[in-house]
Structures are given as C-alpha cells and as structure tokens.
Amino acid sequence: MTATLYVIDRGWHTDIGLQADEITGALVALKDRFPGARYLTLGFGERAFLTSRHVTVGTTLRALLPSRSAMLVTGLRASPDAAFGPDNVVTLRITADGLARLEYTLWHGLERTPLGQPASLGPGPYAGSEFYAALGTYDAFDTCNTWTATMLTTAGLPVSASGVIFSHQVMDQARAMARQQSLIGER
Numbered sequence: 001m002t003a004t005l006y007v008i009d010r011g012w013h014t015d016i017g018l019q020a021d022e023i024t025g026a027l028v029a030l031k032d033r034f035p036g037a038r039y040l041t042l043g044f045g046e047r048a049f050l051t052s053r054h055v056t057v058g059t060t061l062r063a064l065l066p067s068r069s070a071m072l073v074t075g076l077r078a079s080p081d082a083a084f085g086p087d088n089v090v091t092l093r094i095t096a097d098g099l100a101r102l103e104y105t106l107w108h109g110l111e112r113t114p115l116g117q118p119a120s121l122g123p124g125p126y127a128g129s130e131f132y133a134a135l136g137t138y139d140a141f142d143t144c145n146t147w148t149a150t151m152l153t154t155a156g157l158p159v160s161a162s163g164v165i166f167s168h169q170v171m172d173q174a175r176a177m178a179r180q181q182s183l184i185g186e187r
Helices: 047-051 057-062 080-084 096-108 144-154 167-186
Strands: 002-009 014-019 039-046 067-076 089-095 120-123 129-138
Touching: 002 039, 002 080, 002 096, 002 144, 002 167, 014 067, 014 144, 014 167, 039 047, 039 129, 039 144, 047 067, 047 120, 047 129, 080 089, 089 096, 089 167, 096 144, 144 167
Parallel strands: none
Antiparallel strands: 002 014, 002 089, 014 039, 039 067, 067 129, 120 129
C-alpha cells in the first residue's frame, strides 16, 4: 500500500499535507479535531511569529533566534490543489511504513496536555485551522522549510534537509522527486 503526501508552497513557507482517510496511526487523535476534513495540512514555524495576528519587525527579528515553535494544522474539504493552486502543490507517493514514520514523528513533535492531547494555542488564521504548541526550536537556520524537508526524509523520500532554509530549496527537491516517481510509474 502507498499513501499520498502533498508538499505545499506558500511563498516563503512550505507545508505538508495528508489525505485524512489515509491517517490511521498516531495522528488519528489530531484528525478527529477536524471533522469532515478530507485533507490535513501541517506547517511548522516560530511560535510568536506564526500565531501573531500583527507581525512586527521585532517579532520577525526574534524569529531568527532560537525560540519556541508551533504547528498550524488546517483541515481542508477541498484538495490541496484546489485550495492552494496546482502550481503550488507537489503530490508524492510514500509507502505505508513511510506514512507510519511520518505520523509518529509529527505526533511526537507536538506538546501535549496532561491528558495526552495536543496542546492547542488557539484558532488559526482561517476557518478550519488551529495552532498547536510544538516541541523543538525554530531559528534562521532551522526553518519551516528545513522542517518540511526533514518530514519528507522521515517519510522515506530521498530528500536532503541539509542547508535548506528557503521554500524553493524544498520545492525543487519535491518536484524532482515527483518527476522521478512519474518516470518509475510509466515503466
């Protein structure tokens, strides 16, 4: 069995996406928080910057230094292609084992409440989204794009997170991987 993984270009930022019906492991508890969602997208960022409704120069500069992190999780009813535009989404296939590793890593990257639930930081910037406290730090050399590349590696894709800071560095690797998967599928 294989699963689908989406890599989403949001300009300077990247997210990953999963089909909700393929989530069967550790992330089921998170999926259940978004009833009716057909897809979940997850993005990592510096906590104060990501959750701020009014980004300032100070918030931006502080995000360059090692600081607390957060994840934005969004439940989508429309496909990532429809939500973000097909030019901004790369669709990749991963193995069931790759999906299990990815779910485990994502789940264990979240802070939890004393009851074992993901620690919510409040509603996200649009309907169907929520911020969660994440473990680990964020800084200028360990960005959302580094995180995305690491998640792709965790899922078993031959992607390198080394030196990744900008979104195009992740998207270029994801597009190359999609071309390779397409060629293999044509054989």
